Amino acid sequence: MRPLDTAYMWDLVPIILGYVPLTLGMAIAAMAAALILAALLAIVRVLRVPVADGAVAVFISFFRGTPLLVQLFLFYYGLPQLFPALTSIDGITAAVIGLTLHFSAYMAESIRGAILGVDRSQWEAAQSIGMTQGQVLRRIVLPQASRVAAPTLMNYFIDLIKSTSLAFTLGVTEMMGAAQKEAAGSFLYLEAFLVVAVIYWIMVEALSVGQRWMERRLGKAVAR
Amino acid sequence: MTCEIDIAGLTKRFVTNTVLDGIDLCLKPGERVAIIGPSGTGKSTLLRCLNWLDRPDAGRIAIGDLSVDAAHASRAEILALRRRTGFVFQNYALFANKTARQNISEGLTTVRGWSAARAAQRADEILTQIGLADRGDSYPAALSGGQQQRVGIGRAMALEADLLLFDEPTSALDPEWVGEVLDLIRSIADGRQTILIVTHEMQFAREIADRIVFMDGGRIVEQGTPSQIFGDPQDERTRAFLRRVG
Incomplete structure (x- = not known):
C-alpha cells in the first residue's frame, strides 16, 4: 500500500x-428547463387534457423507466443517425437536454402529486368567484402545490448536479x-x-x- | 311576479341517485329565501348547482338576462353564471396562500380586472364592514373559525353578485363563533341583495327570511312565509321535520 x-x-x-461553474451551469440550466417542462406535464395530467394526457403518460413512463446513461447515449449517439441535423449538437447541449427530459419526468410526478394534494375546496372557492381554470392553477393551486413540492424538487436538483458527471461520457x-x-x-x-x-x-x-x-x-x- | 332568478326543472343525479328532482324556484329581486329540510335532501346540491360547483344534468337557470340550459351550458355561460353568484362555503374555503385582504380582493383583480390598488381599497372597506379591519394582513390559518367565515362572506360580497348563496355557513363553527357570523349575515340581508341560504338555524331562518322553502327527497315540498311554514305547515313531512328540530 x-x-x-x-x-x-x-x-x-x-x-x-x-x-464547478460548468457543472453548476449545466445543472441550473437543466433544472430551470425541467421545472417549466415538468409543470406543464403535470398540468396536462391533472387536467386530463385529451390526447396530450396519454402522450405525457408515455413520456413520463419512458424517461422514468430507462437509465439516464442509456437516454444520453440514445440522444447523443443514436438519434443523429436518424436525424443528421442533430450531428452538430455539442456534448454540453446534449447533456443539458437529456438531463432536462429525464428529470422533468420525475419532477412532473412530484408536482402532479402536490397539485392533487391541494384541497378540493381551494379549487371550488376559486371557481366559485368566476376564475378560469388557468387562473385557479396560477393564482391559487400552483403556489400552494409548490410549497409542498419544493423539498422534493430540491432533492431532484441535488441529484441533477451529481448526474451532470455523466456528461463526461458524451465527451464533455x-x-x-x-x-x-x-x-x-x-x-x-x-x-x-x-x-x-x-x-x-x-x-x-x-x-x-x-x-x-x-x-x-x-x-x-x-x-x- | 317578476323573477330575478328563475330556476326551472333543475335536476341532478349522482350515478343512479337523483339528488335534485326537478326544482322550480323563482326569486324576486332582493328576496331572502331560506332552505330547510332533512340532511341529504339536496339542499346543498341545489346551491352548488346554482354556482356550477356541481353540474346539473337538466333544467334551466336564469339570472337577469343570463339564461343557462344545464344540458348544453358552454364554458362562457358557466363563467358568467359564477360571476353572478357569490358562494359562502360551510368550511370557509379561504385561499390558504392569501391574506384576508387578498382573499377579498382576489376576485376583483383576477375576475373583474380591477387595479391592485383599487381592489385593495375595496377589500379594506369590506374588512371594516365585517369587523376585521385590523386583520387584513393575517393568513387564514391565523384566524378563528368565525373570523375565517366572515372573510369568506366578505369574499363573496366583494363581487357584488346578483345572488348570494350561503351553504350552511355556521355548521362547521364552534358554538362560540356562530353568533358573530349570523350577525354579519343579518347586516347584509338588508333586502338589497337576493339571498339564498341553506341553514339548520331555524330561529335565524325565521327571523331573516322573507320566504322559507322546505325540501325533502330532492324536491320542494312546501314553501311560504316563515309564519306559514313554522306556524301552520301543510305537509306531513314538514310537520315531522319541524317537530324533530324544534
Whole structure:
C-alpha cells in the first residue's frame, strides 16, 4: 500500500474547482428547463387534457423507466443517425437536454402529486368567484402545490448536479472529465477521484443547508 | 311576479341517485329565501348547482338576462353564471396562500380586472364592514373559525353578485363563533341583495327570511312565509321535520 499523494491532491483542487461553474451551469440550466417542462406535464395530467394526457403518460413512463446513461447515449449517439441535423449538437447541449427530459419526468410526478394534494375546496372557492381554470392553477393551486413540492424538487436538483458527471461520457470536460484527464496523465486515480468526490460532496452539503433554510421559511409563510 | 332568478326543472343525479328532482324556484329581486329540510335532501346540491360547483344534468337557470340550459351550458355561460353568484362555503374555503385582504380582493383583480390598488381599497372597506379591519394582513390559518367565515362572506360580497348563496355557513363553527357570523349575515340581508341560504338555524331562518322553502327527497315540498311554514305547515313531512328540530 502506498500513501496518498496529498500534495498532488491539493494541486488538483483548483483545477477541478475551475470546472464547478460548468457543472453548476449545466445543472441550473437543466433544472430551470425541467421545472417549466415538468409543470406543464403535470398540468396536462391533472387536467386530463385529451390526447396530450396519454402522450405525457408515455413520456413520463419512458424517461422514468430507462437509465439516464442509456437516454444520453440514445440522444447523443443514436438519434443523429436518424436525424443528421442533430450531428452538430455539442456534448454540453446534449447533456443539458437529456438531463432536462429525464428529470422533468420525475419532477412532473412530484408536482402532479402536490397539485392533487391541494384541497378540493381551494379549487371550488376559486371557481366559485368566476376564475378560469388557468387562473385557479396560477393564482391559487400552483403556489400552494409548490410549497409542498419544493423539498422534493430540491432533492431532484441535488441529484441533477451529481448526474451532470455523466456528461463526461458524451465527451464533455466537466468536473468528472477533468479529474479523469488528470488521472490519465499521473496514474493517481485514487487521488483524482477522491478530490472530485469531496468537491461534489461539499457542494451538495452546502445546498442541503440552503434547503433546510428554505423549508423553514416556507413553513413559516403559511403556518397550518 | 317578476323573477330575478328563475330556476326551472333543475335536476341532478349522482350515478343512479337523483339528488335534485326537478326544482322550480323563482326569486324576486332582493328576496331572502331560506332552505330547510332533512340532511341529504339536496339542499346543498341545489346551491352548488346554482354556482356550477356541481353540474346539473337538466333544467334551466336564469339570472337577469343570463339564461343557462344545464344540458348544453358552454364554458362562457358557466363563467358568467359564477360571476353572478357569490358562494359562502360551510368550511370557509379561504385561499390558504392569501391574506384576508387578498382573499377579498382576489376576485376583483383576477375576475373583474380591477387595479391592485383599487381592489385593495375595496377589500379594506369590506374588512371594516365585517369587523376585521385590523386583520387584513393575517393568513387564514391565523384566524378563528368565525373570523375565517366572515372573510369568506366578505369574499363573496366583494363581487357584488346578483345572488348570494350561503351553504350552511355556521355548521362547521364552534358554538362560540356562530353568533358573530349570523350577525354579519343579518347586516347584509338588508333586502338589497337576493339571498339564498341553506341553514339548520331555524330561529335565524325565521327571523331573516322573507320566504322559507322546505325540501325533502330532492324536491320542494312546501314553501311560504316563515309564519306559514313554522306556524301552520301543510305537509306531513314538514310537520315531522319541524317537530324533530324544534
